[in-house]
Amino acid sequence: MKKLFTLITLFAGTVAAMGTDYTDKLVVNINNTATVPVTTTISVEEQPDGKYSLQLKNFMLTAGKNPEDVMPVGTINISDVDGTSAGNTTMLSTSQSIKIENGDTPGIDFWMGSMLPEVPVNVKAEMAAERLYALITINMPGIGDIEVVFGDVYQMANSGFELFHTATSGDVTSDEPDNWHSFMSCTGAFASLVSTVPHTFISQEARPGSAGTSSVLIKSGKVLGIVVANGTMTNGRLQAGAMSATDPKNCAFIDITSEDTDTNGDLFHNKFYGKPDSMSVWVKFTQETPQTDYPYATVTAVITDGSYYQEPVDKDYTDIIVARAANATIESKDGVWQKLTIPFDYEPYTDKDAKTILMTFSTNAGAGKGTGNDELYVDDLEMIYNCSATGITIKGTPVDGFGTAADNVYEVIVDGDNADVDIADIAVTTNGKGARVTMEKADVDCIGGGSDVIITVTSADLKKNNTYCVKTRSAQYAGINNAAIGAGGKEEVKAIYNVNGQQIKSPAKGSICIVKYTNGKTVKKIVK
Known part of the structure; x- marks a missing residue:
């Protein structure tokens, strides 16, 4: 496909030695159309705090295949990138705003980036010893979102047949x-x-x-x-x-x-x-x-x-x-x-x-x-690359009605007084051959025990994801905790009191408690 506007190609100059240097093909996607691939280098360094920094130096925009027709942008430095290791790879991610710095290519005195305000960037990357695959979305003033794709090993080159x-x-x-x-x-x-x-x-x-x-x-x-x-x-x-x-x-x-x-x-x-x-x-x-x-x-x-x-x-x-x-x-x-x-x-x-x-x-x-x-x-x-969950089990028991919740939020009543569930207790099946599943516990104070686990299924090419929430609750507190969820339009609990007016955290089984909600509503409940 040909573009509706001038082709924009992104390339970078030599990168100073720092951390690990990855050299590969880089393209820019604008409105789902890809520019001419160029060979460039991205440097990745691990910070003392365990996070990472990425550098793309001497970043330029050029029209078509002509290296003479360029617009110097600058050097892209992105620090404090979160990293999660999985086997021999490290997944990198961050969303932040950065200031583009001047480059140092000889003979170029003007860099557009230094004239711009901070620009929002989003990074998703997969790093291994021998390769780096990175998606960097930059919101460029006057252009909009551009997607920088480095080291693409998930799509065919020139798949739009425009070059x-x-x-x-x-x-x-x-x-x-x-x-x-x-x-x-x-x-x-x-x-x-x-x-x-x-x-x-x-x-x-x-x-x-x-x-x-x-x-x-x-x-x-x-x-x-x-x-x-x-x-x-x-x-x-x-x-x-x-x-x-x-x-x-x-x-x-x-x-x-x-x-x-x-x-x-x-x-x-x-x-x-x-x-x-x-x-x-x-x-x-x-x-x-x-x-x-x-x-x-x-x-x-x-x-x-x-x-x-x-x-x-x-x-x-x-x-x-x-x-x-x-x-x-x-x-x-x-x-x-x-x-x-x-x-x-x-x-x-x-x-x-x-x-x-x-x-x-x-x-x-x-x-x-x-x-x-x-x-x-x-x-x-x-x-x-698909990225939908097809089923979730908790301690070997499938979540009833999975796939029916419009907001992908599921409440599971667990037998026993303690409904806390560890991430290791949850198994997820997906419709994606290479889909990646990540789970984390939400910071929620659940009455009588319980857990909120956020599950994210990401496509193998890192471009799409679906999020699911599983809320486990002990049976005897299910009535109160349903109200405490606060998801899908449900009311949120502000405080719980006993019949003497004292604020409590976890009402005893068989007792009567008073629940106050953030919208001003007050309800008396019997804890079964």
């Missing part, structure tokens, strides 16, 4: 989306033959409701004017190794050990550590001549442990596959845009860590079975 370059093979040129490849960079014995026909093009038609104006058009073609070659696009690399279209030497493959790049400098593979629950993509498909036996286009996505992989396969790769998603029945539907949501299947495959992904789009699900001018438009690909 293109000219790929060449001899005298033949083709417009290829950045980070995606077709036959111009093909390898194999017959590469020079199939690369005589371009297969990818910039389309000025975007899917309905898009924030941009572009998509990628994939077209089939005829080699030597006779043999039909399906239009194919992949984030890996295409190989033309045989004359027969069905020979597995004709494939898309991914090899993370290869340092080969295309004419744009893009590798034929990418880091991908996510375990998405599904993916969505917009497509529009037409066949020049409708085929009764082979009427479908196709898309596949295979997440692996980083070992070599190809499609169609030439052997059994089950032990390296982490998950697979595919739709081999993309219909024309009279050539209208359609949104596909395709689930990832994890069950038949290994439970190894994800390291990369191979995605392939083709104008026909059968090798060489289309016609010479079939068209497949593709726009707005997104990996989806």
Whole structure:
């Protein structure tokens, strides 16, 4: 997709040595559209108090790919960032306002950031020894919220298909989306033959409701004017190794050990550590001549442990596959845009860590079975990570009626005089393969014992979350504590008194007490 306004790219200069330096790709998302990726460094240092500080130095805005057209912003320093360790990773988070400082790039005297007031920032990050994935949202005056994404290993690069370059093979040129490849960079014995026909093009038609104006058009073609070659696009690399279209030497493959790049400098593979629950993509498909036996286009996505992989396969790769998603029945539907949501299947495959992904789009699900001018438009690909709880149990007992509370607040009556529940007593199931669950006790003074536990389910890519509250109460104090909850519009208790007018904290079983609420209401209750 193209932007409705000038592309804005974020980059930074050299970072002074402090803490741990992480160097990776960084993009800015504005109105769900991503700018040109740039390589930069973020420094992370642990403070003496156990919190963390992050630094992004010499922060600049630039239009498009032209490094000369820049607006210097300054150095971003964010301190007092909370950190929570989980295994080999540390989760970082903070919401605060910061003052952007001047940078120190030689030859630049004016930095916009120093002229700005304090700006609100929100940080969510996942830090490991070898990598940093960070989402930094900055509210920039005159621009609004911009989302800085560093080290993204959960989405496909250029998934909106808004950034293109000219790929060449001899005298033949083709417009290829950045980070995606077709036959111009093909390898194999017959590469020079199939690369005589371009297969990818910039389309000025975007899917309905898009924030941009572009998509990628994939077209089939005829080699030597006779043999039909399906239009194919992949984030890996295409190989033309045989004359027969069905020979597995004709494939898309991914090899993370290869340092080969295309004419744009893009590798034929990418880091991908996510375990998405599904993916969505917009497509529009037409066949020049409708085929009764082979009427479908196709898309596949295979997440692996980083070992070599190809499609169609030439052997059994089950032990390296982490998950697979595919739709081999993309219909024309009279050539209208359609949104596909395709689930990832994890069950038949290994439970190894994800390291990369191979995605392939083709104008026909059968090798060489289309016609010479079939068209497949593709726009707005997104990996989806779920973050909803599907059930909560307390000491092995499921919470009754879970999923029915509009405010996600549940009260659980626990047998016995003491209804205090530890976080270790609570188990949560979710609908997200890689969803993260955190729990904390709320600081609530519960009558007769009890606990308020706040449960947060966060998507694996840290972009979404859902919050749930479980309130445990002892049965004999349930009537009073219901009023004390103060959630979902219920009244809050101001004070409790015995019949002699003395203020008390916990009324005795069988006694009569007087409860006063913050709205002025007073109620006499019998504690059962």
